[in-house]
Amino acid sequence: MGHQLPSPEVTYVEHKSDKDFYAIVKKVTIYLTILTLIELACGLIIYKIHHGSPGAVFMIKILVGGLTLLKAFYITSSFMHLGDENKNFRLTILIPLLLFTWFIIAFLYEGNAWKRNKNTNVGTVEHVEAVHPAFGRPGIHAEH
């Protein structure tokens, strides 16, 4: 085998021994499974307490979102080997993705403002459109 590179473009060198590699794959698989199971448990808790306080449901949703980000981290860094790439390259991928911070906050804020305007006739009349009695739940921010 050796590490003779067959083409000047192919620069990947496997640093890890077979044993280490399989240990990492096994570890990440177990992590992903456990994280998914916790997420499921959270989903079912939301189902069980859906008439509970909107605050508690919202906190569980935030928790599930955090767990999803953790899963995304494990998939990209280990399965996609982004963690093994050159640091400068890694940054050219990750820094543009920071745009999502603005993207998510701005648009969810906008959606919420849109609902407020709909329900109050652009802020002039309170509760033009009544909030539906939901068999599920009204939106997270139904109170105003």
Place this chain on the structure above:
Amino acid sequence: MAQAIQSDVKWWAGGRSPFNMSYGKAMMWYFLMSDAFTFGAFLISYGTIRFSSNFWPDPNYVFNAFPFMGHANLPLAFVSLMTFILIISSVTMVLAVHAGHKMDKKGVEKYLLLTILGGAAFLGCQAWEWTHMLTGEYITLLNDGSLGLITTTTTGNPYGPTATPEAIAAALQLSSHEQLVSMVNLIAHETHQNLDVAAMSHADLINTVKNTAGLHVNHVGPSLFGGLFFGITGFHGFHVFSGLVINIIMFIKTRLGHFEQRGHYEMIEKAGLYWHFVDLVWVFVFLCFYLI
């Protein structure tokens, strides 16, 4: 032998690439980054619409079916199975890429085949789920005020707010004879009763629907739910499908010994990146549509 060089031109001596990575692999990463923004834009538009709505269907009620389990209420069970299938097919892809690094042709073939099977299983699950949603009829209080049967489509769904018994009684009076017959047929089927529907009078039909024990009727749900659900899971499913085709091509090329002749299995690595990305997107689709 000094040569005049323009002072504003920056010369680079070449050598190892600054990212220490082949052009193809770097470009695959940048493609995936742009694709992440496409998916992100779709999911964020879903979030915006959901935040702007006073009512949104609860996923635990919408996605509670499992193949061959009839009407058992199993919230999230089937989609969890789909998630595990995709995670496991991602793991076999990692093993295929690793076998490629070791120039192990047999290993690459074996793990690619397992990955392809996993992808096909996922697509099969999605086909079942779509069929279930598009054909599963529910008694619903329609927008024209009558009671009738609808399925989940891009124009409506039966997952709106719960209708009160008074509203149901009023809506029954507005239902046409055909609507009543189809509803009573559905009730007879689901409660395993032998009803002679054709012989029943209009009033009989109305009473049968009204007196059905445990009848749960919702208003029509937000039409955007169907559009967003089918649009986004469809776009993801299309990615799974194209990943599957890429993996099949990689399998054939491995089998024919193309990568062995080339001296490296880097193509498997690029296909693997795409496949992992598909899994990565599913993690977020799973979060946005099924969990919260």
